[in-house]
Amino acid sequence: MSEPLLKIDGLTKTFHVAKSASGNTRLKALDGISLTVGRGETLGLVGESGCGKSTLARTLMMLETPDEGAVSFEGTNPFGLRGKELLSWRRRVQMVFQDPFASLNARMNAGDIITEPWATHRGLYPTSREREARVRELLHMVGLRPSDACKSPQEFSGGQRQRIGIARALALNPDVIILDEPVSALDLSVQAQVLNLLNELQQELGVSYIFISHDLTVVRHVADRVAVMYLGRIIETGATEEVFDHPRHPYTAALMSASPKLDVSGAKQDRIVLEGELPSPLDPPSGCRFRTRCWQAQDICSEVAPEPQVLSALGTRHVAECHFPLDSIKGLKATSASVPIATAPATASAP
Template sequence: MTAPLLEMRRVVKHFPANGGMVRAVDDVSLQVAPGETLGLVGESGCGKSTLARLVMRLFPPSDGSILFDGTDLTTADRAAVAEYRSGLQMVFQDPFASLNPRETIGRILEQPLVVHRRGGRAERRDRVNALLERVGLRPEIAARYPHELSGGQRQRVGIARALILHPRMIVCDEAVSALDVSVRAQVLNLLLELRAELGLAALFISHDLAVVRHMSDRVAVMYLGEVVEQADRDSLWDRPLHPYTRALIAATPSTSPAARRRERLMLQGDLPSPIDPPRGCRFHPRCPLAQPRCREEAPALRRVGATEVACHLA
C-alpha cells in the first residue's frame, strides 16, 4: 500500500473566545495519497478553512500531528518546514485579496523562486512566462497589476503562483466560489488538467458537493469541527450513510431520475455554536432521525463497508 503524502493524526485546533474555546477542529484524522485528490465538504463554519490553514502551517495545531512525506511538521525544524512549504502550496478563495496589489503579476510569480533560491533572473523570467501560458494567460500579462485583470484571470495567476515551485500537492480552499459559473467551469477543468499532467495531490475544499464530486477521488464530510463520513467519491454519492451527507446531497441540484427518487432529508435549524457544541452526536439537534442515544453518546468514526461514518444509525 502506498504511504500517504499528507497525513493528519487526531488534529485539534481550539481558539480562545469570550471566556470559552472555539472548537474549530476536533480530533480529525485524514490522509491524502500521492496523486490523489481528497475533497472536503461541509457548511460554512464547520472548520474546513481552519483545517486548510493547519495543513499550510499558518498556525500550529492545539493537539495532534501533521505529517508530509513522513516528516512530522509539528516538531520539524525551520529548514524542514521551508522544504515542506515548497512542496505544498495553496490556492486561496479570493483571487484579488491573495495577490499583492502593489506588485506586477511577473513579480508576484517570481517571488517564491527568489525566496527559495531557484534559478537566475533569466531562468526565473522564462519559468514565469511558460507557466502563464500553461494556465491560459499571455506572457505580457506579467507586466500588469492584479486590478487590471478579471476575476478568472486573477485566479489563474493564483494557480500559477501555487505551481511555480513544482509542488507535490496543492490545497484549494473554496478556490472557485468567488467566480461566476462559466469562469468557474474553466478554472475547474484547468485544475483537473494540471493535476493529471503534473501528478499533483490535492486537498480540495468546498461547500458545494457537486463541485467536490467533480474534482475528487475521495470525499470527507465535516460537521462542526468533526469528520462525520469519508468514502470514495462514487460510494459517498450513491450510498451516503450519515444523515448530514444525505441532506447535503439532497440539496444539490440534479437532473438524475435516481437522485429525484432518493429520500430527501432536510436540515433543521442553524449550525450550533462551536463554543458550546451539543452533547452526544453534534448533529442530533438538526437530524430528523435522531434517537435518545444520539443525544447522550457521541458516535465514533467506524468502518461500514467501504465507508467510514460517525453515526449510530449507519
C-alpha cells in the same frame, strides 16, 4: 496500497474567544480530525460554513499550530522541523485562495506575483534567465500569454486572476495544493475553465489537491474521495461516487438532497429539511454533535459520541461516525418514512 503522501491523525485546534452564554471561552474548531491524502489524489472537503474547513487548511499550511494530534508528510512531522529543513518543507504545500481579487497584490504585476516566492526559496531558480524562463512556462501552463507578466491584476478578469494565483502556487513545485473555494467567486463558465485547468495540471504534474468547497456539484466533478465536516469533526469519508450515491451519515444525506439537480423528466424531488439551528461550536451538543437536527437520533446519541465505522458496500473504504447509519444500497429510500421531507418541483434551483 502505498503510504499516503499526507496523513493527519487526531488533529485538534482550540481558540480562546469571548465568553459564550454558558460561560465557555474555548472554541474547538478542530476536534480529532483524521484524514489521508494520496499522491496525485484530489480530496474534497465539504461542510457548512463554520465547520472548520478553513481552520484545517490554515493548520496544514502551518499558519496555525495544533493543540494535539499529528501531521505526517511522507513520514515527516513538519511541526517538528526548524531552520532550513522547515523552509524546504514549506514549499511542498501551497494554497490557492477563494477570492482572486483580494489574494493578489494590486501594486505588483503578474510576473512579480509569481516570482515573489523565489525571494525566500532562492535555490530553486538562482539566475534571472532561469526565473524568466520559468515565469513564461508557468503562464503558458495556466493558459496565459508571456506578455501578461507585465500586467497588473486590475487588467485581468476574475478567472485570469485565479490562473495567476494557481501559477503562483505552482512556482515552488509543490506536492500538495490546498484549494480553498477556488471557483466560488467566478461565473459558471469560468468555473468550468478553471476546474478543467486544475485537472490538466494534476494529470501533468502529479500534484495532490485538498479541494475545499460548499458546492457539491463541483466536488463531485473534481474529487476522488470526499470528507464531510460538521462542527469540527469528520463525520463521513469515502470514494466520491459512493458517498454521493449512498450517503451513510444522515447529515451527508441531507447535504446531498439539498444540492440542486437538473432533472428534465419533470418528476418531483424529495428533499430532506433539517429542523433546528446549527449548534454553536462554543457549546456543541453532547454525544453525537448532529443529534439535535437528526431524525434518527435516540437516547444513546446524546450520551455516547459515535465511533467511526467502516461501512463499505461497493468495494471501497467508506467510513461514517453514526450510531444508526443509513442503508448503504437503498440510501434515502430506506429511511424515507421517518425523514422530514419537503417535496419540491424538479425546477427548484435552491435548497
